[in-house]
Amino acid sequence: MLIGLQEALAYAEKKNVGLAAVNTPFFEGLLATIDVGERTGVPIILQFAQVHESIVSIEDIGPAMVELAKRSEAPFVLHVDHGENIDYIRTGLEIGFNSCMIDGSLLDYDENVRVTREVVEMATERGIGVEGEIGMMTGNENGDPSQGVADASLYTDPEVAAAFVRATGVTCLAASFGTVHGMYRRKPELNYELISQLRAATGVPIVMHGGSGLSAEEYQECIRRGVRKINYYTYAAKAAYDAIRPLLDDENVFLFSNLAAAARKGVEADVEAFVNILNSTGE
Numbered sequence: 001m002l003i004g005l006q007e008a009l010a011y012a013e014k015k016n017v018g019l020a021a022v023n024t025p026f027f028e029g030l031l032a033t034i035d036v037g038e039r040t041g042v043p044i045i046l047q048f049a050q051v052h053e054s055i056v057s058i059e060d061i062g063p064a065m066v067e068l069a070k071r072s073e074a075p076f077v078l079h080v081d082h083g084e085n086i087d088y089i090r091t092g093l094e095i096g097f098n099s100c101m102i103d104g105s106l107l108d109y110d111e112n113v114r115v116t117r118e119v120v121e122m123a124t125e126r127g128i129g130v131e132g133e134i135g136m137m138t139g140n141e142n143g144d145p146s147q148g149v150a151d152a153s154l155y156t157d158p159e160v161a162a163a164f165v166r167a168t169g170v171t172c173l174a175a176s177f178g179t180v181h182g183m184y185r186r187k188p189e190l191n192y193e194l195i196s197q198l199r200a201a202t203g204v205p206i207v208m209h210g211g212s213g214l215s216a217e218e219y220q221e222c223i224r225r226g227v228r229k230i231n232y233y234t235y236a237a238k239a240a241y242d243a244i245r246p247l248l249d250d251e252n253v254f255l256f257s258n259l260a261a262a263a264r265k266g267v268e269a270d271v272e273a274f275v276n277i278l279n280s281t282g283e
């Protein structure tokens with residue numbers, strides 16, 4: 001079933017847990033994540049990032065995401081991740097997505113406010129929640145490691161974040177506090193105190209991007225500080241890769257469909273472990 005972003009965040013606040021927000025730009029990953037939702041019964045955000053257009057288009061996989069989520073008895077949010085402009089987000093909403101992110105973080109502040117407000121106005125008419133972003137995270141959702149390290153000078157300033165939320169009316173906010181997209185080249189230095197300050201100053205749930213590769217304790221401390229949505233892709237996609245690797249040397253395996261089935265199992269185990277970590281912070 002579909003639930004709204006606001007409803008899912010309210011659940012996470014009440015239970016004091018984090019929501020797994022899993023990018024599924026390949027079908028086996030999508031099936032696996034739906035299975036995890038059904039087994040755990042907790043809300044999961046299925047998302048598609050605009051940058052994944054290089055793998056598959058939202059027009060092709062989006063309807064499958066919508067149909068599988070609606071058909072399931074488990075609760076899912078369908079989220080357009082890192083929408084770069086209002087037209088792309090509108091395309092996602094027309095397909096049936098019911099939540100979105102507008103990423104204006106590369107724009108200057110005033111321009112970021114302008115485009116984010118425009119998306120909030122469109123989304124509000126449809127009762128849809130919007131994630132905005134302020135501050136920059138390096139790398140991207142395509143696993144591009146960039147430098148693989150966070151630059152403290154790019155951390156989000158809590159007062160700027162508070163002004164941004166007031167000016168735009170976003171439902172939740174992606175901010176920079178030490179994580180990066182893609183694979184980590186060295187251990188991330190998370191600024192927990194900054195998360196607490198961002199949560200207190202903005203009054204909205206904080207979103208973690210670059211959520212792959214932290215320890216269970218690190219995720220859980222971020223959740224305690226006010227992170228409610230954790231974006232996840234790189235490690236799930238790597239789990240699919242790791243699952244098929246041994247089969248490549250097996251002379252009895254020569255059908256791609258066998259690899260696809262193994263990939264699905266690999267993602268399922270990885271995402272289920274991730275979901276369980278995020279949901280074991282409550283009492």
Ligand SMILES: [Zn+2]
Nearest residue numbers: 141209210231
């Ligand atoms: Zn991101």
